[in-house]
Amino acid sequence: MYSRVVLEALKKIGAEEGDSIRLFSPSRSYEGVLLPSPQEDSSVLVLKLKNGYNVGVSFEAGSSLEKLPVEKKRPGAIPKVVLPPSRNPGISILACGGTIGTHVDYATGGVFMSRAPEEVLGTTPELGAAVRIEEMASPFTLASEDMQPWHWRTLAEEAARLLNRSETRGIVVTHGTDTLHFTASVLSFMLQGLGKPVAVVGAQRSPDRGSFDGRMNLLCAAYYAGYSDFGEVAAVMHGSASDDFCYAHRGTKVRKMHTSARAAFQSVNDAPLAKIHPDGKIEPLNSRYRKRSDSQVTVDARFEEKTALLKLFPNASPELLDFLVQKGYRGVVLEAFALGHVPTGKSGTQMGHFDESRSWIPAVKRAVGAGMVVAVTSQSLYGRVSPTVYRNLRLLSGAGATFCRDLLPETAYVKLACALGRANGPAAARALLLENWAFEYNDRLSALE
Amino acid sequence: MDFQKAGFKAGLEVHQRLDTRKLFCDCYADPNKHEFRESRRLHRRLYAVASELGELDPTARFEAGKARQFTYLVDDASSCLVECDEEPPHALNPAALAIALQVAQMLNMRVVDEVYTMRKQVLDGSAVSGFQRTTLVALNGVLETPEGQVPVDTLCLEEESAGIVETREEEAVYRLDRLGIPLLEIATAPSLSSPSHVKNAAEALGSLLRVTAKVQRGLGTIRQDLNVSIAGGARVEIKGAQELKLLPMLAENEALRQQRLLEVKKQLDANPVSLSTRDFVPVDVTELLASSASEFAKKNRSPSSCVLALKLKGFSGFFKRELMPQHTLGREVAGYVKQFSSAKGFLHSDEELQEKYGFSAAEVTSLRKSLECESSDLFALCFGPEALCRKALEVVFRRCQQLLQGVPNETRKAEGPVSVFLRPLPGASRMYPETDVLPIPITTELASSVQAVETAEEKKKRYLALGLNDELSSRMVRSTFFPLFEKLLSTKADASFMASTLLETSKALQREGFDTSKLKMEDWRELFALFSQGKVAKAAVPELLKHKTKNPASDFAGLVKRHHLYKFSWDQLQAAFQTLPKGLPPERLFAEFMKRFRLNAEANEVKRLLENKK
Structure with a gap:
């Protein structure tokens, strides 16, 4: 945004962003297309010069502006994408935004959410040769950090509608990567009776680049949806730093493990479902899966919004848990240390130095007593939590906490919210939490690679 | 060529690698080191x-049309x-950015x-x-050249590209160490008036960059791109000239090429040829050449390949015309075929098909016949997979169509x-x-924190005042040694002696196999300190350097002791005098003394000693 002084000067000459202007001052003159400023209250004009470069020029006292008689630059038209008829397997696409669904407005340089769902198709022309697109829908588009429970419910309803079309072999959901693994869990739990593949897919590089990784991800996702034998939700993303294959990670066992790399998504405590090559080859890697079927999908979108995810740290005060109880939370997932530890003050020999008020055991008892479900997962991510190995774990278990075995903290959060939504009271919710709905529990862990 | 008359105009774009960490990350790389x-x-x-x-850029379309895979070799020491x-x-x-601001100021x-x-x-x-980026x-800005001031349009900071290792048909291999090294890109206006002006401007820019002392030196660290046009021609960019002395030749040859292409156009305008789409009729002549004894045909023959031929009406002789020395229009067209298609077996009838390629007269005649070629027509041939041959001939045809327009804009x-x-x-x-x-504001503080840099002329003047002669001063200003030399001045040793040791003696020693390039700044400082304190004589310095290259772990003081290379005191000089054979004629005394004690004494002191003895 420009400062008031600049905006007034622009108004005086009838110029706005996109117009060609000239700025004079006694010592210099610049000509270019006026672009929006990326900064707040700025008195530096951003001009695109004739040579294509952008520069910033201060609008200082004594400068004058002139509007040039050049036609205004307008953002490019939405490219028209025709869904070609073909005999390929039919899939449908739900475009929900994220990096994979952005476009750059070259006139201003801003990155914006796509204006039409079909824009996603424009980035990956190979899709037409792989599958037939039955329907493209976009219930909303947003950056995935803004995702709210109502988005998840809407998405599940839309997914079910598309999945229940008999000609649809599977669906692809394009999504921002930040919370993609949450959404994969949500769909895994909310879509009841799922028998068709659902690929959730994103991109770590934007489509304006030649190196756009979403192109291969989208293609592999389409192969997963259109051709694979899995009746499950999977995150389909790059398998390595190269453009050579994708993994289909089970929706309940996947996590974003890198902020920016292509192969950020990894299966934790489970093997990926399959390796998918951009030429359409699908290599199954996991024998434990639900086979594809044409069963009807229903949606159970009940979701307790008063659910929290809390990470432990040394010196963490149990007041944090009391606060959630006070605020009426019905469930919390603790991301505890390693096997499931929280501070108890009951270890070692220097007992005198541990302030009893720092122990989490009484707070957990209070929370459970107030009807809250306290679930325990591990910040180690890999491996399972145990209620028995050490005395401190037994204390926590004895206080009423529910140990969620090898569940990822994010998956546990979604699962607990669903369980609380569906159950009649905390005991029932605890029982539901420990059921295996979508292979979120794996009782046979393999060694780390 | 009369360049002024031809409307010759050239601009330079100089790319200089800076000796700092990379432009957008914290890696450092100097591929030469x-x-x-x-x-x-x-x-x-x-x-x-x-x-x-909503359209693809022509270059982008061109590169993407090649659909290649890229392999990147990563060295974790130089890239992240x-x-x-x-x-x-x-x-x-x-x-x-600070270097860029400094050069902008200059x-x-x-x-x-x-x-x-x-x-x-x-x-x-x-x-x-x-x-x-x-x-x-x-x-x-303004660049001073012997021919006058040349406007400088822009100064940019950009990322160096990755270095190519290998190009294959379907794949190109790059190394990532070079990628991201900061490049200073300086572009002059297209106002250089002759090839020699191009050279002078490039030299002026090069020496201006070197005096900042913050640029990488050696192979590939500075590249000059040239753009050239003549009246009626087009702006053509020539990339990758690594040698300064080739710049004027490149400029001249490009002007020549444009002139010759304009002549071709003129001739084609006078005798119109038909190059409409329906004249593009490739003919399959695989059968005709199936049993040809030509080595070229044999080499390019395979069960899956074919031979396609294309008639170009009225073009006979054109492909023989020389556009530049050793560069005919035929070779020019082959360059397009190479870049736009990966076809390898391209030939045309303006080449010596019989003499050079071993086709028989009968084969050539039957080729002409099957294409219905008259003597004024040319034909092009391509061996290889059918799709490739077709693409290659399309490229030839399109390039011939372009001849009617004159000179195409290209890189x-x-x-x-x-x-x-x-x-x-x-x-x-x-x-x-x-x-x-994020954008970076160039605040007044930032701009004024940039130190003014001594120009090459100012530097030379200062070196002259230090006692270096004209030639040594000029060489030191251009040399990679000048930052070292500047630091060594603090030893207070004779500046001219240090300069000649760095520029001449060390070079001579390297030729003899003593690698002085490994010496560190501290080594040089020790050596010249010993010299300025009168502990070693001038003549001992090369000897010490030889010993040092063989014993890099020893310091110079130790080497002086071990090899008796210390400079004599007055008393030692006197004592040495006593060892000379008795009865030598006075005129032989000096030579004899120096013969024996050259490495331990300075000539002027020996002369003084002999004066005293008289």
Whole structure:
């Protein structure tokens, strides 16, 4: 945004962003297309010069502006994408935004959410040769950090509608990567009776680049949806730093493990479902899966919004848990240390130095007593939590906490919210939490690679 | 050629690698100094993306049309996730920006108030992300040349590209160490009036950059791109001239090429040929040449390949015409075939098909017959898979159509003193903002913190005053040694002696096999300190250097002791005098003394001693 002084000067000459202007001052003159400023209250004009470069020029006292008689630059038209008829397997696409669904407005340089769902198709022309697109829908588009429970419910309803079309072999959901693994869990739990593949897919590089990784991800996702034998939700993303294959990670066992790399998504405590090559080859890697079927999908979108995810740290005060109880939370997932530890003050020999008020055991008892479900997962991510190995774990278990075995903290959060939504009271919710709905529990862990 | 009459205009674009860490990450690399060790490799593809008008840029379309895979070799010592396009860029390197501001000041340029980093689309694989980051820092400067002032249009900071290791048909292999090194790009206006003016301007820019002492030196660290046009011709960019002395030849040959292409156009205008789409009729002549004894045909024959031929009406003789020395129009067209298709077996009838390629007269006659060629017609041949041959002949046909328009705008690649077609000239829409990097305000504090740099002339003047002669001064200003020399001045040793030791003695020793290049600054400082304190004589210095290269772990003081290379005191000189044979005639005394004690005494002191003895 420009400062008031600049905006007034622009108004005086009838110029706005996109117009060609000239700025004079006694010592210099610049000509270019006026672009929006990326900064707040700025008195530096951003001009695109004739040579294509952008520069910033201060609008200082004594400068004058002139509007040039050049036609205004307008953002490019939405490219028209025709869904070609073909005999390929039919899939449908739900475009929900994220990096994979952005476009750059070259006139201003801003990155914006796509204006039409079909824009996603424009980035990956190979899709037409792989599958037939039955329907493209976009219930909303947003950056995935803004995702709210109502988005998840809407998405599940839309997914079910598309999945229940008999000609649809599977669906692809394009999504921002930040919370993609949450959404994969949500769909895994909310879509009841799922028998068709659902690929959730994103991109770590934007489509304006030649190196756009979403192109291969989208293609592999389409192969997963259109051709694979899995009746499950999977995150389909790059398998390595190269453009050579994708993994289909089970929706309940996947996590974003890198902020920016292509192969950020990894299966934790489970093997990926399959390796998918951009030429359409699908290599199954996991024998434990639900086979594809044409069963009807229903949606159970009940979701307790008063659910929290809390990470432990040394010196963490149990007041944090009391606060959630006070605020009426019905469930919390603790991301505890390693096997499931929280501070108890009951270890070692220097007992005198541990302030009893720092122990989490009484707070957990209070929370459970107030009807809250306290679930325990591990910040180690890999491996399972145990209620028995050490005395401190037994204390926590004895206080009423529910140990969620090898569940990822994010998956546990979604699962607990669903369980609380569906159950009649905390005991029932605890029982539901420990059921295996979508292979979120794996009782046979393999060694780390 | 009368360059003024021909309307010759040239501009220079100089790219100089800076000796700082990379422009958008914290890696440092100088490929001339560090051996490359492969830590890992990546395989990627790049796709053309639409520009703001929904159209692909011609260069982008051209590169994407090649659909190649790229392999990147990564050395973890010189590149990180940023080069691999796996992490967003870090902030623009302030040290590189400071050098840019310094050079802008030397060229009297106008620095913008806020610098914005842009992405320039590059799809040949040399940028892993598919774009090069580039930042315009300053505009409108002036370069002083012997021919007068040359306007300097722009000064930019940009990322160096990845270095190519290997190109195969379907794959190109790059090394990532070079990618991201800051490049200072300085572009002059197209106002250089002759090839020698081009050379002088390049020299002036080169010496201006070197005096900042913050530039990388050695092979490939400075590159000159040239753009040339003549009246009626077109702006043609020639990339990759690494040798300064080739620049004027490249400029002259490009002017010549444009002139000759204009002559071809004139001739074609006078005797119109038909090159409409329906004249593009490739004929399959595989059968005709199936049993040819030609080595060329044999080499390019395979069960899956064919031979396609194309008649070009009225073109006989044209492909023989020389556009530049050793570069005919036929060779020019072959350059397009090479870049646009990967067909290898391209020939035409203006070549010596019988003498050079071993086709029989009967084969040539039957080729002409099957194509219905008259004597004024030319035919092109291509051996290989059918689709490739067809593409290659299309390229030939399109290039011939272009002859009717004159000189096409394009980017060419320097190959010695001539150039070959590289790709179409990029459109203007290749640039858009790098949204991952914030703009940087050039505050008054930042601008004024830039130190004024001594110009080459000022530096030379100072060296003359230090006692270096004219030649030594000039050489030191241009040399990579000058930053070292500046630091050694604090030893208070004779400046002229130090300069000649660095520039001449050490070079001579290297020729003899004593590698003095490994000596560190501290070594040189110790050596010249010993000299300035009167502990060693001038003549001992080369000897000490020889010993040092063989015993790099010893310090010079130790070497002096071990090899008795200390300078005699007055008393020692007297004592040495006593060892001379008695009865020598006085005129032989000096020579005899120096013969024996050259390494331990300075001539002037010996002379003084002998004077005293008289």
